[in-house]
Structure formats: C-alpha cells, structure tokens
Amino acid sequence: MQVSSLSLDAFKEMDYWALEKYNLSIALMMENAGLQLARLVAKKATKGSVITIGVGNGNNGGGGLVAARRLAAWGFNVNLDLAVSITKExxxxxxxxxxxxxxxxxxxxxxxxxxxxxxxxxxxxxxxxVFTNKIEVANASSAFKISLDIPVGISKDGKLTGFKANQVMTLAAPKTILEKLPSAVEVFVADLGIPKSVYDHFNIKMPDFLKDQLIAL
Structure with missing residues (x-):
C-alpha cells in the first residue's frame, strides 16, 4: 500500500538512497531546489518587491542562496540574512x-x-x-513569509512555533509533519530531479512533475 507522505526520517533515507544509487550530487539537487524556490518567490513578488532570504551554513541555506542568485539575476532586490558564518564548501x-x-x-x-x-x-x-533571535526578527516583520522544505522551529506536531510561514515549499515529496500545519498555510512540493524508481522503492507516489515542477498540495 502506497503512503501519501514521508516522515522526516524516511525522507532522509530517500535522499541518501538517491545520492548513492543514482549519483545525484548534493550540488545538483541544491541547484534544483533553489531554482524552484526562486520560481515560487517570483510568483508572489512584484518588480519592486524587497526580498530577504535567511540562510544557515547547511544545504538548505545553500538552496536559499541559489534562489537569491536566480532572483537577483531576474532583477529583484535581494538581501541575505546570514544567521551564521557560511564556511561549508x-x-x-x-x-x-x-x-x-x-x-x-x-x-x-x-x-x-x-x-x-x-x-x-x-x-x-x-x-x-542565534536562530531564535533571527526568527523573532522575521516574525516581527509584516513580510509575506515562505519556508524552504519545512519551517525552521516547527514542532513535532506541526505547530508553527518558529517561523510563521504563509507558504512552504517542500522538496521531492510531501512530508507528514506538514499535514498538521494550519489550513491557511499553502504547501507546495518541488521537483528535485529524483527518478520515479526511488519513489517506488519508498512506496510513495511520485508527484506529477511532468505536469508542473512545482505542485500545490
């Protein structure tokens, strides 16, 4: 029986399996994630929109930085809130x-x-x-808020105890924790370039990325 979403632990296994079995590099998936995030932000933005992207020193931060590059290339006013020093390669x-x-x-x-x-x-x-303080500043803003993959500080029962996201763009497959978000939060799933055989292996239906690489759930 297929599942409709994955736990975070199951998704970690899926991510690792894709890397090992199909030689999908983290850099390639980071590029894919960042491009999809930039597309989602651009749908909400206008030409004069001021965009701030908060990043950490990990792969999620790398995806945010790819989005920053793409949005800046498209002519948007992009600003970076660097939560910590960016030292990883x-x-x-x-x-x-x-x-x-x-x-x-x-x-x-x-x-x-x-x-x-x-x-x-x-x-x-x-x-x-450090991150608690960053979230407080972000939440105090009147800005429209978008999270990459899962909102930072989300509780195990899906409560927005951290970043108060209006939209969430999760990667590759729906996550069970996001099913518990308030109904007002829009959730999208984005194509990372993982092949259908990986979805089959983890017994989850592949989203119809042929129709759209960014799908509203």
Missing part, C-alpha cells in the same frame, strides 16, 4: 555567486517577502539563541 560557493549576481548582505529596513532557508529537515529543537 557548497554554501560558501553559492554565497559568492549570489553576491556577484547582485544580492546584498544584511536585513533591509522593510521587507516584502521573507524566505526561511535557515535550517533544513535535520534541524533539532530547541533552536540555538
């Missing part, structure tokens, strides 16, 4: 590219769209003071 390379493309470091006085790419599905609670 892939996110660091993405940061350098985003800055070269025109993204700026720092939080502007006013933000129209705030993107949470601070931490990914491996985040652990309680959050450190």
């Amino acid at each position: 892939l996110p660091k390379a993405q940061l350098e590219r985003a800055l070269l493309f025109g993204a700026k470091e720092g939080i502007p006085k006013k933000t129209d769209i705030w993107v949470d790419a601070y931490l990914g599905f491996s985040q652990r609670l309680p959050l450190s003071a």
Whole structure:
C-alpha cells in the first residue's frame, strides 16, 4: 500500500538512497531546489518587491542562496540574512555567486517577502539563541513569509512555533509533519530531479512533475 507522505526520517533515507544509487550530487539537487524556490518567490513578488532570504551554513541555506542568485539575476532586490558564518564548501560557493549576481548582505529596513532557508529537515529543537533571535526578527516583520522544505522551529506536531510561514515549499515529496500545519498555510512540493524508481522503492507516489515542477498540495 502506497503512503501519501514521508516522515522526516524516511525522507532522509530517500535522499541518501538517491545520492548513492543514482549519483545525484548534493550540488545538483541544491541547484534544483533553489531554482524552484526562486520560481515560487517570483510568483508572489512584484518588480519592486524587497526580498530577504535567511540562510544557515547547511544545504538548505545553500538552496536559499541559489534562489537569491536566480532572483537577483531576474532583477529583484535581494538581501541575505546570514544567521551564521557560511564556511561549508557548497554554501560558501553559492554565497559568492549570489553576491556577484547582485544580492546584498544584511536585513533591509522593510521587507516584502521573507524566505526561511535557515535550517533544513535535520534541524533539532530547541533552536540555538542565534536562530531564535533571527526568527523573532522575521516574525516581527509584516513580510509575506515562505519556508524552504519545512519551517525552521516547527514542532513535532506541526505547530508553527518558529517561523510563521504563509507558504512552504517542500522538496521531492510531501512530508507528514506538514499535514498538521494550519489550513491557511499553502504547501507546495518541488521537483528535485529524483527518478520515479526511488519513489517506488519508498512506496510513495511520485508527484506529477511532468505536469508542473512545482505542485500545490
């Protein structure tokens, strides 16, 4: 019997299996995630929108930095809230590219769209003071809020105890934890380029990415 969503632990296994069996690099999937995130943000933005993307020092932050680069390339005003020093190889390379493309470091006085790419599905609670403070600043903003994969600080029962996302773009497959979000939160699933055989192996139906690479759930 197929499942309709995956637990975070099951998705970690799926992600790892795709990497090992199909030689899908983290860098390639980071690019795919970032492009899809940029597309979602662009749908909400106008030409004059001020966008802030919060990032950490992991792969989720790298995806956010790819989105920053793509949005800056499309002419948007993109700002980067660097929660911590970006020192890991892939996110660091993405940061350098985003800055070269025109993204700026720092939080502007006013933000129209705030993107949470601070931490990914491996985040652990309680959050450190650094991320708690970042979330407080973001939540105090009147900006429309979008989270990459899962909202940072989300509780195990799906409550938005951290970043108060209006939209969530989850990666590759629906996550069980997101089914418990308030009904007002829009959830999308984005294509990472993982083949159907991986979905079959984990007994979950592959979203119809042939129809659209970004699907509303």
